Every structure is written in C-alpha cells, then in structure tokens.
Amino acid sequence: MLARARMYAVLAFLLSGGVGIISSTQTWITANRADAAEPLLVSGADAMPLLAPLSLAVLALGAALSIAGVVLRYAFAVLGLGGAVVLLTGTLPIVLDPPLEAVAPALTKATGLSGDKTLQAMVSGLHSGGWAIAALCAWALLAAACAFVLATAHRWKAGSRRYEQISDGHHAEAGPLDAVDSWDELSHGTDPTGPSR
Template identity: 60%
Template sequence: MSILRRGRSICVLGFLLAGGVGIISSTQTWLTVQRADAGEPLAVAGADIVPLLAPLSLAVLALGAVLAMTGLVLRHVFAALGAGAAVVLILGTVPLIAAPPQSAVTAAVTDATGLAGEQAIGEIVARIEPSPWPSVALVCWIVLLAASVLTVVSARRWKTGGRRYRTASASHVHTAGPLDPVDSWDELSHGDDPTDRPR
C-alpha cells in the first residue's frame, strides 16, 4: 500500500512521536557544562536551553491527537502549524549538536554560580558537551516536518472524519480493503470488532 493511501496513520503517528519525544526531552539533560574552576559539572535541561521546546511539543501532541478527526480545511491548517513548529524547533536545536554556543548555557550558569556577564561566565565555562538528546530531538523535528508535508499532499485521500457521529446504520457499513489502524480504533470505540467482517 502506498504512502499516500496510508497517509492519515503515518501523519498522526509522526505528530504524536514528535510531540511525545519533545515533551520527554524537555526534562532531560541536553548540555553538560564542564567548569574551569573545578566545580561540579552543570547539567542543563532542554527546556532551559530552548524555552519553546515544552509548549510547542505539547501543542504538536495535541494536534496529532485530533488530526485524524478533522475535515480537509483543518488538516491543512494543522499541517501548517506543525510545519511552523518543526522549523522553529529545528532552528533552535541544530546549533546545539556540533558546537553549542556559550549563550545556550548562560542562564543556567548564572543561576548556579551567581555570576553574570559574558566574560565572567566565559572564565567559568571550560567546555560544553552535548548529550544525545539534541540529536534525537532533531530527528523528531524532521519527522514532524515530513508528516506536515505529507498531510498536505495526502489530506484529500483521507476518509471523512467524525465516524462516531454518524447514524448507527451508517456506522456498520464497512468498505472493502485493508484495515486502517485509525479506522479500527474508531470502530472499537463504538463497539464494533473490525476483525469480524466479511472477507
């Protein structure tokens, strides 16, 4: 089955994956500051480096949760919002992977040491070491961007949402062909067994 025919499931999973990983990563250590004054290394969480990480990830997760149930116009609106969030998060994450700038940890170092000013903090920071989390997050943002583009391309092929609000007789009309995971979940939610259908 082509990607376009499976577009709804792939797009929903892409949004949910990116949002879920983003929320989890926001509480994890993204950068570790090794101090020149022989003090304890300072772990800096993702949310402290990229302030929009947690709220945007939560928004993406919410978009993914309702994407399959929306009409054509909202699918395109949600795709645009998802793509915008992906671009913002990519731009905020890429600089942290290879050579994280001192500005990324300035606030954390100030909170830990009480020092302020670029020169004073530069004397404290010996080096900044990135953890795997920025790379993991970047992959998820790319997946989100791809899912947003796929939503626009495949949205017209999705089955009409709102199955649970149809009449009881209509809800029992099945179409031939392979089961879509989202359709199967919808059928289970109103008491139908999607595996118990004529072959």
C-alpha cells in the same frame, strides 16, 4: 499506504511531541566548568525555553489531526511545519556547537554570576548530548509528517459512518458494521442483520 495515512501522520506528530516533552527534562548540554570539578548539566528546557510549550502544541496538533476535516488537516500541517522550523533552528546550533547563550541561565542560577565575559571565562567546554540529537531527529520527522499531510490530506478516508449525516434513514454503505455501528443501527430502528445488509 494512503489507507493508513492519517494514522501514520498522527503517530509521527505524537512521537515528535513526546520526544520533545521527555527531552525537555533530560540533559542537552554538558558544561565543563573551569572553576569546579563537576560539570554543569543543562536540561533541554533550560537550553531552549520554547521546547516544552512547542512540544505540547505538537502533541495537541497530533490529537486534533486524528479527527480533523480536510481544511483543518491543512491548517494543522502548516502550524506543525512552522513549529518544526522553529524547533529545528533552535536545536541545530545546540547539536553542532552549543552556544554560551544556551547555558547562561543555568550557569547564572548555579553560580549567581552573570555577564558574557564572566561566564565565558568560567566555561572550559560545552558538549551536546544524545537527547538533543534525538530531539533534532524528532523535528525532522515532524517536518516530514507535515509535508506528508499537505501532500495527501485530501485523499484520506472520511471519518466513521456513525458521524455522517443520515439523509434517508440509513447509513451509507461503507463495508461491514462493527459492534458500535450495529447498536447505532438498532437505535434508528433498523435491523443490522437484515437482508439489506
């Protein structure tokens, strides 16, 4: 498993961020209105304003994690864990019992009215949707991925040979060459098919 640890961690970051971005445009809360027949559908971005920016940050961390050295792996994991905590604490109340504050901006935009008492009288029920639950699962996956990175990052394989420093004119032996490595060897004046290989 450690041989592919970086790949698993990066995929978990990208999946979590992707779910967050997609869910930000989808319905998180359905607000039944006492003053209208049609319910108000509140998107993830309206219910939690930090959703889209933090999801983009998670995507960026995942992309950077794919090429990061040991120290940056830990830094990215800590940042990701902080983001996961913020997103979890923002999403969990919406999933369990959507608060009025999560739909207040959308209600005000739809009706032109504001004030907690006015909006409370206008809403007959709030219900969370499947996208909020999907996002909550994504944040749990992100937190687990961050913990995984913190526990295993020091044992991940180093980057590709072609990015390592050449000390004696030859690449360090690390297994069979691929097509790009063969071209790199030729560029350095070494025959990759020679007897030394």
